[in-house]
Amino acid sequence: MVRRIVANIKTEDLSHADHFYHDILGLEIIMDHGWIKTFGNDEESKVQISFAVQGGNDTPVPDLSIEVDDVDTIYEKIKKSGFEITYDLKDEDWGVRRFFVRDPFGKLINILSHQ
Template identity: 30%
Template sequence: MKFFMTAIFISLSGLSSINGQTKETNLKTMKLNAGIITDKIQESKTFYTEILQFGITFENDFYLLLHTPNESAEISFLKPYHASQQPLFHDPFNGKGLYLTIEVDNVEEMYRQLKSKGVEIKIDLREEPWGDRHFAIQDPNGIGVDIVQYTEQKN
């Protein structure tokens, strides 16, 4: 598991290490996995799998990796202060200064589905002057989740 986590961070830097030698890699292969350090791993799992229909890529007692329904993106959750992790990855997220955007094909349908499940809508469905049609909810960690359908900008 430790190798897997290290590989993610190395690939984000655009460098790879083979036999102790560092070389620049093709940045077109870069993949981002946002990670949240939290005590609320089970609550996060329930929210993202049951509410937003994410799938489970990997799970153990201190780490959870989820993927979007079409497997185009991932998000991970890590227990704070876990002995297997370096101090840089110990402190838990404080609930402020982070948001996620999930792009969908039909924002009205997603809005109806979430309302029918009793999910609290933090920002009601709206159309912005620049063309986005969106609404927002909040995950168990306090992260705002903006659910958007991009449309053409109106003049």
């Protein structure tokens, strides 16, 4: 049985993750070995992996989807921080409110809340 799935993103500078994933999204550093830094929290969630031909409403398929409790607050933090928003905040027909942003590593991130 699969217990968890971890996304690994290659970078030459681990510190670039701190502002986006810790300061804005509120994840804690749960492991730092100098060559790998892992962010997380104590939330329990289902193991999931998705495969898609498009990201919904003909958007590109995001590299990661991150569900948050208040997408509007995160959206405002992202805007103020100057990260590139590639799909503006929108209520989708399938019951999520979301936006897409490029993280410090160029990954396309779908940030969402279920409505």
